[in-house]
Structure formats: structure tokens, C-alpha cells
Amino acid sequence: MAALPRFTRRFVTELPGDPSLDPAPRQVAGAAWSPVQPTPVAQPRLLAWSRPLAQELGLADDLFADPATAEVLAGNRLWPGMQPFAANYGGHQFGHWAGQLGDGRAIVLGELQRPDGTLVELQLKGAGPTPYSRRGDGRAVLRSSLREFLCSEAMHWLGVPTTRALSLCTTGDTVVRDMFYDGNPQAEPGAIVCRIAPTFLRFGNYELPSSRGDIALLRTLAEFTLRHFFAELGAPGKPAWAALLREVAERTARLIAHWQAVGFVHGVLNTDNLSILGLTIDYGPYGWLEDFDLGWTPNTTDAGQRRYGYGNQPGIGLWNVERLGIALLPLLDGDEAPVHDALDAYRTSYAAAATQRFAAKLGLQFDDARGDGALLQDGLDWLGAQETDMTLYFRALAGVVTAAAPPAALPDGVRAAFYRAVPEAHERQGVEWLRRWWSRTRQEALPPAALAAAMAAVNPKFVLRNWLAQTAIDAAQQGDPAPLHRLLAVLQQPFAEQPGNDDLAQKRPDWARNRPGCSALSCSS
Ligand code: AMP
Ligand code: MG
Numbered sequence: 366m367a368a369l370p371r372f373t374r375r376f377v378t379e380l381p382g383d384p385s386l387d388p389a390p391r392q393v394a395g396a397a398w399s400p401v402q403p404t405p406v407a408q409p410r411l412l413a414w415s416r417p418l419a420q421e422l423g424l425a426d427d428l429f430a431d432p433a434t435a436e437v438l439a440g441n442r443l444w445p446g447m448q449p450f451a452a453n454y455g456g457h458q459f460g461h462w463a464g465q466l467g468d469g470r471a472i473v474l475g476e477l478q479r480p481d482g483t484l485v486e487l488q489l490k491g492a493g494p495t496p497y498s499r500r501g502d503g504r505a506v507l508r509s510s511l512r513e514f515l516c517s518e519a520m521h522w523l524g525v526p527t528t529r530a531l532s533l534c535t536t537g538d539t540v541v542r543d544m545f546y547d548g549n550p551q552a553e554p555g556a557i558v559c560r561i562a563p564t565f566l567r568f569g570n571y572e573l574p575s576s577r578g579d580i581a582l583l584r585t586l587a588e589f590t591l592r593h594f595f596a597e598l599g600a601p602g603k604p605a606w607a608a609l610l611r612e613v614a615e616r617t618a619r620l621i622a623h624w625q626a627v628g629f630v631h632g633v634l635n636t637d638n639l640s641i642l643g644l645t646i647d648y649g650p651y652g653w654l655e656d657f658d659l660g661w662t663p664n665t666t667d668a669g670q671r672r673y674g675y676g677n678q679p680g681i682g683l684w685n686v687e688r689l690g691i692a693l694l695p696l697l698d699g700d701e702a703p704v705h706d707a708l709d710a711y712r713t714s715y716a717a718a719a720t721q722r723f724a725a726k727l728g729l730q731f732d733d734a735r736g737d738g739a740l741l742q743d744g745l746d747w748l749g750a751q752e753t754d755m756t757l758y759f760r761a762l763a764g765v766v767t768a769a770a771p772p773a774a775l776p777d778g779v780r781a782a783f784y785r786a787v788p789e790a791h792e793r794q795g796v797e798w799l800r801r802w803w804s805r806t807r808q809e810a811l812p813p814a815a816l817a818a819a820m821a822a823v824n825p826k827f828v829l830r831n832w833l834a835q836t837a838i839d840a841a842q843q844g845d846p847a848p849l850h851r852l853l854a855v856l857q858q859p860f861a862e863q864p865g866n867d868d869l870a871q872k873r874p875d876w877a878r879n880r881p882g883c884s885a886l887s888c889s890s
Contacts (some may be wrong), residue, residue, distance in 0.1 A: 616643025
């Protein structure tokens with residue numbers, strides 16, 4: 366039998382817990398977590414797992430062949446040393462304080478010790494109710510679980526900071542969801558994802574005790590965070606809290622700049638969905654930009670306001686950091702200056718990271734003195750003016766940069782990114798811009814072939830297009846996990862050419878234009 370991992374219990378031993386074992390939904394005061402047990406499911410089956418992640422965790426291949434492992438990953442049994450809990454947090458949802466939220470369908474099983482000695486939490490999403498489930502059932506459906514599993518891994522391989530996903534299990538139980546909120550609830554297959562992160566602490570974990578005036582708990586939580594995740598910032602005290610806030614602000618800014626550069630739209634950027642570590646967390650109705658539309662959001666619940674649309678993400682990140690800053694004010698003796706500093710740091714970091722990333726997509730080291738600010742902006746304006754696939758467009762530019770002369774006509778690769786015929790004037794402007802950009806690339810130190818290679822290493826060929834995820838969901842719901850497995854493997858090398866997999870690098874086919882799951886997603890999951 367394969368060796369089982371070792372577990373630690375920092376969170377539950379160092380932070381105050383809820384003395385009650387009552388599983389009923391309730392307000393929990395004075396505690397960072399509640400003891401819970403996963404609710405067993407009918408028939409745990411391992412549908413997919415991430416082998417590279419398992420290796421990082423020191424989990425041997427043969428562990429995944431053992432049916433007992435699927436039972437752990439679906440919540441039917443525990444490995445020795447696990448002590449499951451649900452975390453207590455609040456949050457601002459869609460701009461409004463929502464009070465206590467908490468892990469309503471997430472249960473941390475324990476903190477696993479990796480071969481290098483570092484610790485990560487294993488968390489099941491969809492393993493049954495907790496005191497924080499409110500009116501929910503604590504369960505998750507296969508379609509949303511598959512989306513979280515695949516996207517976590519896809520983001521990791523793109524280099525974007527994220528929580529990881531170790532496994533996707535089906536439960537053999539059904540879960541009832543009204544997918545379109547139109548009064549047509551349906552029974553759907555249930556599933557459970559096992560997520561991995563050093564910690565799942567969110568902005569909302571700090572906001573809740575602060576909102577309740579429970580400064581002792583806020584302080585204990587902040588000290589825990591500093592000690593385990595930001596030790597380099599020094600000992601607890603006002604300078605450390607200011608530095609912590611600033612560091613979180615900068616990480617969040619850099620994270621969102623990275624999302625913008627790959628075309629990822631989170632969909633629900635509430636403060637309970639922002640990680641204190643600056644990781645992408647809580648994959649719900651997220652989506653990938655197909656055409657470069659600043660207003661686009663995949664989340665139907667937000668379709669009217671578009672608060673969390675693509676172009677709004679940087680500003681929303683800032684708004685969320687401000688909420689965290691306000692929550693930490695009691696630790697800063699009420700001094701607002703460190704909060705303003707952190708907000709400034711966010712703005713500066715975001716601007717630097719976004720310009721650097723978008724310049725790199727064009728093969729450039731950003732240099733405003735050479736007019737790069739205007740070049741970037743004009744290029745994005747052109748890209749957004751007609752329905753054009755962002756991923757295909759940027760990927761195609763590596764083939765243009767190596768041309769011996771500036772393009773005289775629109776290159777085929779760029780034309781292939783259009784979703785429909787474009788006016789001639791738009792083509793002409795495109796060629797003009799490409800010539801300007803091509804000439805600018807000649808001022809770079811690297812020769813064109815090296816620029817092309819550098820561009821191919823930041824402009825992915827394969828992203829988790831919404832219609833691709835839906836294709837894998839349709840097959841998995843019919844009992845065929847092969848498309849899921851294939852997609853997972855392809856997304857583990859998003860920058861490689863992978864000939865033979867070109868069908869997974871296509872722009873959205875017409876059938877997917879208005880199909881639910883492909884263009885629009887509800888929060889029902
Ligand atoms: P989310 O929008 O997925 O980030 O969830 C917001 C809050 O609702 C969190 O506190 C979740 O734990 C909770 N929640 C979402 N879905 C469910 C569910 N099916 N059962 C219980 N709680 C849920
Ligand atoms: Mg959430």
C-alpha cells in the first residue's frame with residue numbers, strides 16, 4: 366500500500382475555534398473556524414486528478430489507484446491526522462457588506478506536509494453542509510466542479526498564481542439546481558473537487574471580526590497570517606500590519622494584471638473571493654475573453670451592471686484592497702495613512718505589471734520614451750473595435766515579428782482571429798498599427814527570432830475557452846471523461862505548439878455563441 370501523507374493542524378490549534386458541534390446554519394462569534402465532518406456520498410469515483418500536483422505533494426501514483434483514496438477525496442473517510450474544519454469569514458458582495466458568509470460548502474481536511482517540509486491545506490468543495498451553509502446544501506454539481514478543477518490547473522500552467530486542484534470526484538448522488546433561476550430545478554450529477562493552497566484565507570476572514578468589533582480575533586488572525594505566510598515582514602506591530610497590507614495590495618495588483626494579460630474574467634470579485642496570498646481563488650462563473658470586449662462578463666447575475674466585467678477588474682481589485690485596509694484599521698491604531706499607501710502601491714504595481722505584461726505580449730521591453738504607452742493603447746483600441754479573438758491575435762504576432770519587412774497587408778494569422786468580416790478601413794488601420802509596431806520591435810536588443818520565441822512564451826496557444834470546458838462537461842455527464850483528460854493534458858503546456866491539438870486552439874464555434882455555459886454562466890453551481 367502506498368504511504369499516506371502526514372498532516373499538521375496549525376489552523377485549528379493556533380486559532381480560536383467554535384466550541385459548538387451543532388451543524389445547523391447559525392452565526393458563529395469569536396471563532397475563526399468550526400469543527401465539521403464531510404457528509405458521506407453514495408459512490409465516490411475519481412474522475413480526474415492532477416499528476417504533477419500529486420507529485421509536488423509527495424503523493425505516489427499508486428495512491429490514486431486505491432479506491433480508499435477516492436473515498437477520502439469525496440469525503441467518505443479521513444486519513445490519520447486530519448481534523449476537518451470550515452472557516453468563518455464575511456464579505457462585501459457586489460459592493461455591499463453581506464455579514465457572515467463562511468465556508469458553506471468547503472471543508473478543509475487538514476494541512477499536508479510536502480516533501481520539502483512546507484504545508485498546504487487540502488480542502489473539499491461540495492462535501493456537505495456546515496454551520497455556514499445558510500440556505501445552501503453544501504454540495505456542488507459536476508459542471509461547476511469540472512470547471513474549477515480544469516481552470517485551477519490551466520491557470521497554474523499559464524503561470525498565474527492560483528489555488529490548485531488535486532482531484533475531481535463524482536459522488537453518485539444528484540444535486541438539485543435551478544441553473545437559470547427560472548423555476549426549473551433539475552437533478553444534476555454531484556461532484557467534489559479537492560483544492561490545495563498554503564491557506565484559503567480571504568479578505569473576508571479579516572473583515573468579519575473587524576465588523577463585529579472583535580479586535581482580539583482580528584489580531585490573532587493577523588498574527589497567524591504574518592507568522593506563517595509573511596514572516597519576512599517582521600514581528601507583529603503597526604509597521605508589520607502596514608507592510609502586510611501593502612504586500613497584499615501589490616500581490617493583488619500583479620495578479621489582476623496577469624488576468625488581464627491572459628484574458629481571464631473571474632466573474633465574482635467579492636471580498637470573500639480575494640485571497641490574502643494574492644492567489645486566484647473560487648472559480649465560479651468565470652470565463653475567458655474570446656473577442657476583446659472590455660465590458661464582457663460571463664456572469665449572468667452581473668449582466669446588467671457588469672461590475673465584474675473584464676475592464677473593471679483592476680478597479681475592483683483596488684476597491685477590495687480598500688475594504689481590507691478598513692478592516693485592518695484597528696490594528697493600525699486607526700491611522701489611515703498606511704491604507705492610502707497601500708492603495709497607491711496597488712495603483713503603481715498594477716500600472717507597472719500591466720504595461721510590462723502587455724508590452725511583453727508584443728515582444729517589447731516597455732519604454733514610454735519610445736512611445737510605447739500610445740502604441741499599446743492604440744493596439745488594444747484597434748483589437749477591441751471589431752470582434753476579434755484576443756488569444757489567436759496575440760499568438761499570431763510571433764509570426765509577424767520575424768517578417769523581413771513591415772507587413773504590407775493584414776497577415777493571415779491576424780485575419781483568422783476575426784469573428785466576422787471587418788470593414789476595409791479597420792483592416793487598413795490594423796496594417797498601419799502593425800507596421801508601427803514591427804518597426805518598434807527593431808529597436809529591441811534581441812533579434813526577431815528571439816523576440817518571436819519570447820512572445821510565444823507569454824502568448825498562450827491554449828486557454829480554457831468556455832466552449833472547450835462545456836464540451837468536456839457534456840462528455841463527462843454522458844460518462845466519458847476522455848475529453849476532460851485530453852484537455853487537462855493540453856492545458857498543462859499552454860505555450861507549446863502541440864501539433865495534433867489544433868482543434869483545442871480554435872476560436873469559439875458558431876454553435877457556442879449563445880449556448881449557456883459557453884457564453885454566459887449563472888452562479889448556480
Ligand atoms: P461563492 O459565490 O461561491 O464564492 O459563495 C459565496 C458564499 O455562499 C460562500 O460563503 C459559500 O460557502 C456559500 N455557498 C455557495 N454555494 C453554496 C451551497 N451550495 N451550499 C452552501 N453554501 C454555499
Ligand atoms: Mg467564494
